[in-house]
Amino acid sequence: MSRPTKMLVATDLVVLTVRDDRLQVLTIERGVEPFKGRAALPGGFVLPEEDLLDAAERELEEETGLSDIRVHLEQLATYGHPDRDPRRVISIAYLALVPDAPDPIAGSDAATAAWVPADELLTRPSRLAFDHHRILADGVERARAKLEYSPLAIAFCAEEFTIGELRQVYEAVWDAGIDPRNFHRKVSKTPDFVVETGGSTTRQGGRPAKLYRRGPAELLHPPMLRP
Amino acid sequence: MSRPTKMLVATDLVVLTVRDDRLQVLTIERGVEPFKGRAALPGGFVLPEEDLLDAAERELEEETGLSDIRVHLEQLATYGHPDRDPRRVISIAYLALVPDAPDPIAGSDAATAAWVPADELLTRPSRLAFDHHRILADGVERARAKLEYSPLAIAFCAEEFTIGELRQVYEAVWDAGIDPRNFHRKVSKTPDFVVETGGSTTRQGGRPAKLYRRGPAELLHPPMLRP
DNA sequence: CCAATAGTGTCTTTCAGACACTATATA
DNA sequence: TATATAGTGTCTGAAAGACACTATTGG
Numbered sequence: 001m002s003r004p005t006k007m008l009v010a011t012d013l014v015v016l017t018v019r020d021d022r023l024q025v026l027t028i029e030r031g032v033e034p035f036k037g038r039a040a041l042p043g044g045f046v047l048p049e050e051d052l053l054d055a056a057e058r059e060l061e062e063e064t065g066l067s068d069i070r071v072h073l074e075q076l077a078t079y080g081h082p083d084r085d086p087r088r089v090i091s092i093a094y095l096a097l098v099p100d101a102p103d104p105i106a107g108s109d110a111a112t113a114a115w116v117p118a119d120e121l122l123t124r125p126s127r128l129a130f131d132h133h134r135i136l137a138d139g140v141e142r143a144r145a146k147l148e149y150s151p152l153a154i155a156f157c158a159e160e161f162t163i164g165e166l167r168q169v170y171e172a173v174w175d176a177g178i179d180p181r182n183f184h185r186k187v188s189k190t191p192d193f194v195v196e197t198g199g200s201t202t203r204q205g206g207r208p209a210k211l212y213r214r215g216p217a218e219l220l221h222p223p224m225l226r227p
Numbered sequence: 228m229s230r231p232t233k234m235l236v237a238t239d240l241v242v243l244t245v246r247d248d249r250l251q252v253l254t255i256e257r258g259v260e261p262f263k264g265r266a267a268l269p270g271g272f273v274l275p276e277e278d279l280l281d282a283a284e285r286e287l288e289e290e291t292g293l294s295d296i297r298v299h300l301e302q303l304a305t306y307g308h309p310d311r312d313p314r315r316v317i318s319i320a321y322l323a324l325v326p327d328a329p330d331p332i333a334g335s336d337a338a339t340a341a342w343v344p345a346d347e348l349l350t351r352p353s354r355l356a357f358d359h360h361r362i363l364a365d366g367v368e369r370a371r372a373k374l375e376y377s378p379l380a381i382a383f384c385a386e387e388f389t390i391g392e393l394r395q396v397y398e399a400v401w402d403a404g405i406d407p408r409n410f411h412r413k414v415s416k417t418p419d420f421v422v423e424t425g426g427s428t429t430r431q432g433g434r435p436a437k438l439y440r441r442g443p444a445e446l447l448h449p450p451m452l453r454p
Numbered sequence: 455c456c457a458a459t460a461g462t463g464t465c466t467t468t469c470a471g472a473c474a475c476t477a478t479a480t481a
Numbered sequence: 482t483a484t485a486t487a488g489t490g491t492c493t494g495a496a497a498g499a500c501a502c503t504a505t506t507g508g
Contacts (some may be wrong), residue, residue: 004272006233009307027480045231048315052307066423078305078319080236088275090236090317150386182498184461189496191447206459207505222496239480391486411488416469433486434478449469460504468497477487 008089012043014139015096029112035129056094072097072155097155149223162209192217235316239270242323256339262356283321299324299382324382325414376450389436419444
């Protein structure tokens with residue numbers, strides 16, 4: 001066998017949030033070649049002694065200014081086609097789900113970071129550099145699928161949330177309308193999905209809604225199915 | 228930022244089949260350090276101009292002698308902890324599902340290849356080199372989960388199969404008993420899961436069973452749920 | 455008062471699981 | 482004949498979706 005070759009290894013991030021009732025993606029404007037000036041997913045090279053997840057966390061903080069917030073981070077997939085980057089870079093993509101709390105771009109290294117509605121990017125495949133359109137599509141599909149059988153939608157919510165707010169997350173991510181009454185019954189009957197905090201709020205208008213936190217469930221039984 | 232470092236990039240394979248009504252994994256015996264003499268998953272380094280999937284297909288054929296058979300191959304996950312290999316190797320793991328047809332080890336480069344029941348390896352975490360126990364666990368769990376909502380169980384079957392044989396695949400992978408009558412009704416009612424070939428066989432004993440091929444469905448509606 | 459959202463109850467349909475029963479092969 | 486597996490029918494309970502209805506706020 002020929003001597004094995006070393007390659008550049010990077011992580012790219014699909015950072016999703018729900019803003020204005022829409023699923024939005026964090027993009028940066030590339031400052032260097034290749035694809036200088038083009039929109040791209042945030043990311044960067046893995047350090048020699050660094051774990052992949054640590055690299056993703058570091059990039060998330062460095063490039064986006066997102067720090068000290070609850071963030072769900074999971075590995076998505078690895079992209080390594082020889083033509084995906086002229087420098088022959090292998091990229092391990094991570095999916096990050098963050099709540100819409102403080103404006104996340106302040107204090108960022110990359111002052112060009114911006115939230116963009118996911119569907120705008122998904123319908124325009126050439127807007128993003130490299131193979132980032134494919135990575136984004138995979139990330140969005142993963143998020144959509146995981147809302148079905150995991151409590152991951154809560155990652156988009158504040159620490160305390162109402163069932164109505166949780167429903168708006170599902171509607172934004174799935175881009176589909178959901179019956180509020182059936183949704184309410186289903187969430188409150190699924191064991192350990194959410195737990196009451198005892199408080200309530202009227203921030204949504206109308207009758208005060210009970211506040212909930214995330215429950216201990218890792219998997220939803222039964223699952224929430226897409227319409 | 229410091230100059231990005233290059234790393235060794237490899238693929239490892241979790242090759243699964245169903246033999247003797249058990250889920251079995253293909254292992255090799257390592258011929259070189261590190262972990263020389265220890266059992267491991269087959270794998271190897273990615274070539275400089277090679278796509279990751281191509282590398283996995285090449286390793287599957289080179290190291291195991293599996294060629295010219297139907298094989299389902301999908302990316303599993305990427306493992307890159309700095310301590311997972313003393314040479315600092317990033318490994319993209321692939322999951323391969325193969326039928327039990329011809330003896331797959333004949334003519335192999337690695338004459339040490341062997342099928343081992345998955346549960347034997349899963350309950351003995353130190354039998355496998357590197358972090359291959361973790362990779363195997365992830366692969367088996369992926370296979371178990373995908374049988375629920377995809378027609379992937381058919382990847383373990385011959386080109387033509389009976390519903391009883393398909394059920395035995397589910398039972399082996401899930402290590403669980405399934406009611407044959409409910410299973411039969413469910414498979415035949417799930418649209419496009421399987422299609423009749425017109426033939427039948429008595430190789431299972433008893434009344435002749437109709438033979439089926441894989442149908443066009445990519446996803447099962449409704450899903451087959453684990454007991 | 456009205457409008458809005460929260461939350462409950464009820465009905466219908468679908469499907470999973472248990473299992474009785476029939477069908478057709480081999481020994 | 483007995484026994485094995487294939488395949489169908491029927492019942493029950495769980496849950497999804499449609500939607501009527503009540504509850505509690507603000508304007």
